Amino acid sequence: MRLFAGTQWDQPPRCERCERLESECKCPPLPPPPPQRVAPAKQTARLAIEHRKAGRSVTVVRGLPPGDNDLPALLTRLKAACGAGGTIKDETIEIQGQHLDRVRSSLAELGYKTKG
Numbered sequence: 001m002r003l004f005a006g007t008q009w010d011q012p013p014r015c016e017r018c019e020r021l022e023s024e025c026k027c028p029p030l031p032p033p034p035p036q037r038v039a040p041a042k043q044t045a046r047l048a049i050e051h052r053k054a055g056r057s058v059t060v061v062r063g064l065p066p067g068d069n070d071l072p073a074l075l076t077r078l079k080a081a082c083g084a085g086g087t088i089k090d091e092t093i094e095i096q097g098q099h100l101d102r103v104r105s106s107l108a109e110l111g112y113k114t115k116g
Helices: 071-082 100-110
Strands: 044-051 057-062 086-089 092-096 113-115
Touching: 044 100, 057 100, 071 086, 071 092, 071 100, 100 113
Parallel strands: 044 113
Antiparallel strands: 044 057, 057 092, 086 092
């Protein structure tokens, strides 16, 4: 008689979804869980207008950590609201031009608090 005969350790491991042996299982891997996000109402975005070379202005949004927000989706929404280009640099959203009021109102619609 074996040491673990008849116990859970004697049996070969089985898939939890299809109950087949793990070596025979053809279930696709589970997708990763969605990332936990902080609610927009608990975050404050800091807005500013910066002047760059050749007299160009940029509206800058700081203070929104990328782990708690979907910055690419937020950038797309702000660019559409302002009708301007933009980018994400060093955890900062930059929108081309002076669009402080439009950015502020767009962020307020999403529930973010703003300063600046």
